[in-house]
């Protein structure tokens with residue numbers, strides 16, 4: 001792997017927002033990729049809020065991802081994952097997503113974390129972090145979140161389903177011990193019945 005620097009983005013990275021926004025736009029045009037674009041202003045704002053992770057190769061942006069909270073911190077989404085084309089296939093998305101995951105866990109430890117993706121690579125990364133696939137009913141119902149899909153080429157599909165289905169798979173990481181306890185009880189009651 002090339003010598004990448006991965007860190008929480010801040011004001012020293014805002015000049016790279018344009019290039020990251022351009023890379024998202026380019027990737028969103030690929031057939032089969034359900035990806036929303038984000039303006040340079042939006043990316044700059046995430047950097048200044050300490051809600052983004054950036055990977056650098058020398059002084060160039062190599063990868064990016066940001067987090068956003070919904071429903072007063074009940075949910076946190078990791079979104080906008082992009083690895084610039086020439087840096088793909090080196091495990092960079094895995095490292096950036098992992099850093100965004102830890103950033104979100106540190107700042108919002110009680111929040112349910114989720115993401116939407118059409119990408120097999122991202123599904124693999126998410127699964128390794130403990131995310132599981134869910135229906136959209138398990139994700140935030142905040143209309144602002146779904147409005148963020150507006151620039152995706154499949155937005156009409158999402159709209160026709162009333163935000164219930166689309167090409168993306170929804171994945172959730174639920175930190176609540178209750179879920180684990182429920183699973184334990186469920187599996188022990190199943191084995192008793194066997």
Ligand SMILES: CC(C)(COP(=O)(O)OP(=O)(O)OC[C@H]1O[C@@H](n2cnc3c(N)ncnc32)[C@H](O)[C@@H]1OP(=O)(O)O)[C@@H](O)C(=O)NCCC(=O)NCCS
Pocket residue numbers: 027033035080081082083084087088089090091092093094095116117118119120121122124125
């Ligand atoms: C999807 C993307 C982020 C992957 O970045 P990357 O740095 O090449 O990914 P990694 O090298 O970390 O690979 C992660 C895993 O996915 C696998 N993978 C990578 N590219 C893949 C592909 N095209 N198809 C299937 N699996 C793939 C890798 O083998 C690895 O799996 P492993 O850990 O089991 O070996 C990158 O291709 C990209 O930016 N695409 C355009 C934007 C996009 O689709 N973003 C996702 C929005 S949710």
